[in-house]
Amino acid sequence: MxxxxxxxxxxxxxxxxxxxxxxxxxxxxxxxxxxxxxxxxxxxxxxxxxxxxxxxxxxxxxxxxxxxxxxxxxxxxxxxxxxxxxxxxxxxxxxxxxxxxxxxxxxxxxxxxxxxxxxxxxxxxxxxxxxxxxxxxxxxxxxxxxxRLIKLPAEIELLRRASSIADEAMRRAAAACVVGGSQRDAARVATAAYVELGSDLATHTLICPAIGADFIHGHFTDGPLSRGDVIHLELMPRVSGYSARLMRCVSVGEPSAKLAATAEKLIAIQDEQIAALRPGALASKVDGILREGVVRSGLRDSYDNITGYTLGHYLTQTPRSSDFTRTFHPGADWVVEEGMVFHIYASADQVSMSETVAVGSNGPELLTQFPRRLIVNEA
The missing domain is CATH 3.40.350.10 (Creatinase/prolidase N-terminal domain)
Known part of the structure; x- marks a missing residue:
């Protein structure tokens, strides 16, 4: 309540x-x-x-x-x-x-x-x-x-506070992904950070092995982490019901050259997509930057999910874990407006990246500030 x-x-x-x-x-x-x-x-x-x-x-x-x-x-x-x-x-x-x-x-x-x-x-x-x-x-x-698509300044401030919690919780949870540790360790650390930093209770976290391309809704496992594992983290803290979202992946030990190159390419394409989030932009065009870019670069054979969706107010009791009032896909004929806030996300071949982005009069503002990179923990 x-x-x-x-x-x-x-x-x-x-x-x-x-x-x-x-x-x-x-x-x-x-x-x-x-x-x-x-x-x-x-x-x-x-x-x-x-x-x-x-x-x-x-x-x-x-x-x-x-x-x-x-x-x-x-x-x-x-x-x-x-x-x-x-x-x-x-x-x-x-x-x-x-x-x-x-x-x-x-x-x-x-x-x-x-x-x-x-x-x-x-x-x-x-x-x-x-x-x-x-x-x-x-x-x-x-x-x-x-x-409710257009957020008040007070609502965006709540999303900014939730985003700062996501940043710090990500730093702590990612550091727990080490050889001999577990996904449960990372979940425990993230949840403790939520409570300590002022998030609402019953806030969600998605943690799973990063395998292939369509892994971001994968299954949480309890086994010990080993050198070479890649772990997907999606943190979703809320402040007064307003939820930020942040995705990163963690390489346990030195990543392969292929994994490092995939992360670099995906980040560059996502940078271009985020830069296009300006008032008046057609959603399908914004979507195409990432969708077509990922396929064209060879990171995925096809891209069958949306590349972003509305962020705002979520209660724990809702049957919807995400707000799809506006989504980015090839047929999206709506226009980006000032005051909208989105979860912009991408995944390809063991790599996941996302941000909470507010649309201002002059363009996008990243509310989440955690460095957008492949996180590498020494084995």
Whole structure:
């Protein structure tokens, strides 16, 4: 559970006004948001889906929150919204919601939903329609996610703090990758650094052997490290829910000439891609710099994953470990804007590199500052 204390009430009011502007354009009278990310952006609070919860935004009257009774008081402490309505754990929340909407004359309203919301299952949607038979639903798409793409200076500052934690945690975790050590040692060191340096708890770390090209989501292993091993580290500390990302690889002992050359080539191509992250740049063109460059250089035969994605606010309870509201791929027809923040990442033949990058008026700013190089630990 997260209380967003860095965002002002005035900013939340501005977000509400922007949502209502889109509601009017879509001709809906009320909107329902039940994804963790959307709820947090709108009201400053969200929690797990052990029991369903939502934020309701009428076009005219005040917004309100429906939530299980156990979480009602933490919700009141964490949100600017005045009206928080609880229901008991064994109750069906849909009749409660129907009653609250009826009180506001919205039983037969046009309701905006995100049809792709992981919170609104088919069963829940059918229950909603059964208790509100006059309701008409309209797909608003990922409205809240689209609106939160442009970060406030305060949000970028949280990402900058998370990035500095990632830098120091990487230094410490990489140093633990030595002959006789283990991936678990590196994970323990990284986690201790998170806690010491001010990261949120339950922050994620990916550590695995670097084998081939598509290794970055590989499996954590417990065996001792040996000379010649290459270890992939991806650190994801969060500060007040805002997550930075940083990937590096560690050679245990002197790297082969091929490994060193691969790292050098990949870094040079990624440097060019990051330099292109400027307001007005077409995302597919930015993507092509790395994707086509890696294949053209012979580092990979094909490049089948995206080369970057949105960074921002993540809660531990979300089913999404990454925010793909905007991603870099060959068909990406959207435009880079000032205030966006991305995880730009690349991998090829045992080498992994990534950065947290903010887009400023004059171009990219690397929020992560750890040297972008192959890390070599003497055996």
């Amino acid at each position: 997260t209380k967003t204390v860095q965002i002002s009430t005035e900013e939340f009011a501005g977000r509400l006004a922007e949502i209502r502007r889109h509601m009017r354009a879509s001709k809906v009278d009320v909107a329902l948001f039940d994804e963790i990310e959307a709820m947090t952006w709108i009201c400053g609070y969200a929690n797990s889906m052990n029991r369903w919860r939502c934020v309701i935004v009428p076009i005219e009257s005040d917004p309100f929150i429906l939530i299980r009774a156990l979480d009602a008081e933490p919700c009141r402490q964490g949100t600017w919204i005045r009206d928080v309505y609880p229901y008991r754990d064994w109750e069906d929340p849909m009749p409660v919601l129907a009653s609250l909407l009826a009180e506001r004359g919205l039983s037969s309203a046009a309701m905006g939903l995100d049809y792709n919301s992981y919170g609104m299952s088919y069963y829940r949607l059918e229950r909603l329609k059964s208790v509100l038979p006059g309701l008409r639903t309209v797909d608003l798409g990922q409205l809240a996610n689209d609106l």
